[in-house]
């Protein structure tokens with residue numbers, strides 16, 4: 001087992017997504033920090049769709065962990081087990097901890113190497129470029145934002161968006177769903193609701209897709225944009241197995257300690273906090289836990305820790321480069337104003353600055 005540096009508390013952060021990276025960056029001067037992630041880079045998730053139509057955009061939205069983790073240690077592997085005092089990784093390491101933070105968000109589907117991820121965007125862009133028609137499966141934020149990017153950058157291509165549910169963007173209000181549907185329809189995107197295709201039978205060589213509603217969609221290529229599951233199955237065999245709810249989320253106290261533990265915290269989408277799962281909230285969790293870790297390291301009792309409270313749910317969905325939809329307290333906006341807030345740079349500059357990097 002790695003020995004803790006004399007005199008410094010050892011903090012292991014499992015998951016270097018939006019939440020884990022900000023926490024590690026914030027706490028690294030106060031503790032001996034280890035970040036465990038199978039990828040050598042942080043990916044700003046919602047920039048993926050812009051990178052699909054403009055691969056060079058990913059140069060700024062894929063950030064090497066080593067760029068912000070200037071005083072800590074990166075362990076490029078998956079965590080596979082947790083004991084009372086150590087995290088075990090897939091590559092056979094045992095990382096001792098004084099404090100542990102679980103920030104594993106959603107399942108990992110991207111390659112570990114940043115260069116490989118950049119190549120994926122090139123390949124996907126090539127697929128769009130060489131297609132006259134594109135089928136997108138899934139009408140959540142990923143499918144909707146991809147449809148918006150293609151409709152704006154490639155207006156001559158035929159885009160079909162197929163969604164199993166009764167409305168798009170089911171994670172936010174009906175008004176926002178309707179505005180989104182109207183916008184996509186105005187851009188000549190065919191939206192098929194309450195329809196699905198058999199994912200097992202999808203293949204770009206087919207070019208003809210049968211829907212559950214009996215329609216046939218012709219498309220030269222397809223993209224599957226269904227939500228990724230939480231990355232919590234690995235916790236089932238660990239000391240935290242009793243701390244998971246029936247949806248696989250980690251149950252936390254108001255100060256974001258994992259229920260039943262004084263030295264283990266959880267942050268971001270993996271938690272059972274009753275709120276929309278959003279990156280800006282995951283970052284709020286990270287800053288709160290950084291503060292709480294500093295208090296504990298200085299010897300404060302658990303009773304003095306800061307607590308988290310949920311706010312009104314705010315959500316922004318980009319629709320191409322200049323427009324978007326914003327669900328704000330009491331009002332839902334669509335068009336250029338939300339577009340100016342999110343769609344132009346997709347908060348990439350902001351996320352980079354929070355990590356101490358050039359925008």
Ligand SMILES: Cc1cc2nc3c(=O)[nH]c(=O)nc-3n(C[C@H](O)[C@H](O)[C@H](O)COP(=O)(O)OP(=O)(O)OC[C@H]3O[C@@H](n4cnc5c(N)ncnc54)[C@H](O)[C@@H]3O)c2cc1C
Pocket residue numbers: 014015016017018019020036037038039042043045046077078079080103104105106107108141142143145231234267268269270277278279280281282315316317342
């Ligand atoms: C299309 C789209 C648009 C969005 N738009 C917005 C928006 O406009 N504003 C907003 O605030 N939010 C938005 N979100 C939501 C936001 O992306 C998430 O809430 C946020 O990414 C959650 O961050 P996280 O750190 O909890 O998890 P993630 O970002 O999922 O990161 C988890 C990290 O854990 C790592 N990991 C997983 N398993 C393991 C393991 N076993 N061991 C080690 N590491 C592991 C992964 O590699 C990853 O780096 C959007 C999401 C999508 C998909």
